[in-house]
Amino acid sequence: MIAMKKQGEWLIGTIPDEVDGLGIGSLLREHWKWPKKQVHLLFQHKEVWLEGNPAAQHVKVAAGQEIKVRACAPEPFGLDPSPEKLQVLYEDDHLLIVNKPAGMLLHPTEKFHKKTLDHLVAGHFERTGVAARVRHVHRLDQETSGVVMYAKHALASALLDEHLRERKIKRHYIAYVHGRLSKERGTISEPIGKDRFYSNRRRVTPTGDAAVTHYRVTERFETATKLECELETGRTHQIRVHLSYVGFPLIGDTLYGGKEMFVKRQALHAAILRFSHPFGMETLEVSAALPPDLQQLESRLRHSPMQG
Secondary structure, three states, X not given: OOOOEXXXXXXXXXXXXXXXXXXXXXXXXXXXOOOHHHHHHHHHOOOEEEOOEEOOOOOEOOOOOEEEEEOOOOOOOOOOOOOOOOEEEEEOOOEEEEEEOOOOOOOOOOOOOOOOHHHHHHHHHHHHOOOOOOEEOOOOOOOOEEEEEEEOOHHHHHHHHHHHHXXXXXXXXXXXXXXXXXXXXXXEEOOEEEOOOOOOOEEEOOOOEOOEEEEEEEEEXXXXXXXXXXXXXXXXXXXXXXXXXXXXXXXXOHHHOOOOOOOOXXXXXXXXXXEEOOOOOOEEEEEOOOOHHHHHXXXXXXXXXXXX
């Protein structure tokens, strides 16, 4: 992939030496891994240009040529913008990465929900002149804080969705659990599916979807443990279900066997997002600092034993 910059509705870049002589259709589909359906539509609408002219799929590219793709046509946000500010961790022409506070829904699940993270992102887009639909790349539970990525146009969204499916986007969480884990690190590989008795719960079940969570102990307290968890898959409630299943539920996670001690929500924070930029060569790492309630929890765990 090459670095491409946004200019109005167009993405603009320069053909690199290593793809000299490739057909431009093959370049986009096979070499750069752009979604075949979107590539087809771009050529159909004459929205792929070389050196200032519309290009057919069979046209061969030459190193140093300018390539332009109309990938950023204006779109409605898809929901009402909120005037409330959000904490931006990273932003460029293609991506927006923000820090979600605990207690905020990521997207509306009912019509009356008007203050979700998606609404705040729509407000940010409105204030900064971004005419794009709000597209989150991955999700966090309502009571989980931390890093969330948004795509600023459909092509970026499609590429990042594929990166997520291919497990190229690495997500690291900080978790505080009841009990002292003896192993320094481990992997929980158990399928997760819906709980047929409780619609809002998930459970480990042989008929569920494959789910893999890696964990590493970073600190032990008297009756609790601080972990760093990395998701290899992204099932609903995955970390919560897996840690509860092995007997170490998250502090505060009453849905999965945890107790409300020192914190009034599950003690889980999405701390780091590491990924390759979809329109550039660099690998990026974006982090969100531990929020005050979990800082306070950690301090109390260090200085006083948990009761019960």
